[in-house]
Amino acid sequence: MAKYKLILLRHGEGAWNKENRFCSWVDQKLSGDGVKEAQACGRHLKNLGFEFDLVFTSVLSRSIQTAWLVLEEMGQEWVPTEASWRLNERHYGALIGLNRAEMALNHGEEQVKRWRRSYDVTPPPITESHPYYHEIYNDRRYKLCDVPLEKLPKAESLKEVLDRLLPYWNERIAPEVKKGKTVLISAHGNSTRALLKHLE
Numbered sequence: 001m002a003k004y005k006l007i008l009l010r011h012g013e014g015a016w017n018k019e020n021r022f023c024s025w026v027d028q029k030l031s032g033d034g035v036k037e038a039q040a041c042g043r044h045l046k047n048l049g050f051e052f053d054l055v056f057t058s059v060l061s062r063s064i065q066t067a068w069l070v071l072e073e074m075g076q077e078w079v080p081t082e083a084s085w086r087l088n089e090r091h092y093g094a095l096i097g098l099n100r101a102e103m104a105l106n107h108g109e110e111q112v113k114r115w116r117r118s119y120d121v122t123p124p125p126i127t128e129s130h131p132y133y134h135e136i137y138n139d140r141r142y143k144l145c146d147v148p149l150e151k152l153p154k155a156e157s158l159k160e161v162l163d164r165l166l167p168y169w170n171e172r173i174a175p176e177v178k179k180g181k182t183v184l185i186s187a188h189g190n191s192t193r194a195l196l197k198h199l200e
């Protein structure tokens with residue numbers, strides 16, 4: 001029997017995943033296929049016999065929606081869930097909204113790969129002239145965070161994702177896992193990647 005029970009989940013496909021655009025902190029909902037993926041995941045976890053005690057999500061709808069759909073399929077909608085910006089997707093700064101294939105044509109495959117997959121390369125920051133700046137920073141969810149609005153990131157490397165995620169992991173999630181709770185984290189490609197890197 002495993003000592004700890006922690007399931008890490010990346011959300012189902014979002015509308016901008018389909019369009020190959022950097023979505024990051026833009027609050028896109030799941031696509032039709034994304035909904036089906038989350039439901040299939042819920043059925044799979046149910047067949048494996050998982051019974052969750054606690055669920056953690058980011059504050060982005062695609063991770064919350066995925067958690068709901070998973071719990072619904074499992075008949076465990078009542079399980080307490082908690083959302084934190086610290087589980088958000090990596091902040092892709094000025095790259096938000098851009099198409100990865102077009103970026104590769106303009107900047108070269110290597111540069112795009114460096115921005116996406118290196119550990120400590122931070123993309124250029126988002127500025128007020130960016131088309132999604134105001135949508136992100138005027139959103140009420142970011143006024144309710146445990147840090148003031150001006151301290152929220154404007155771009156992040158994977159290392160910086162881990163730096164902002166670790167206090168939440170150490171203070172809020174890890175103690176529950178250590179108590180023997182079965183915990184689901186429904187988050188994003190890069191926030192789960194950062195956490196896995198830490199756990200390994």
Ligand SMILES: O=C(O)[C@@H](COP(=O)(O)O)OP(=O)(O)O
Nearest residue numbers: 021022023024089116188189190
């Ligand atoms: O921000 C995004 O577009 C993707 C990750 O992008 P890549 O690091 O894979 O380019 O995040 P997710 O769909 O998991 O929330």
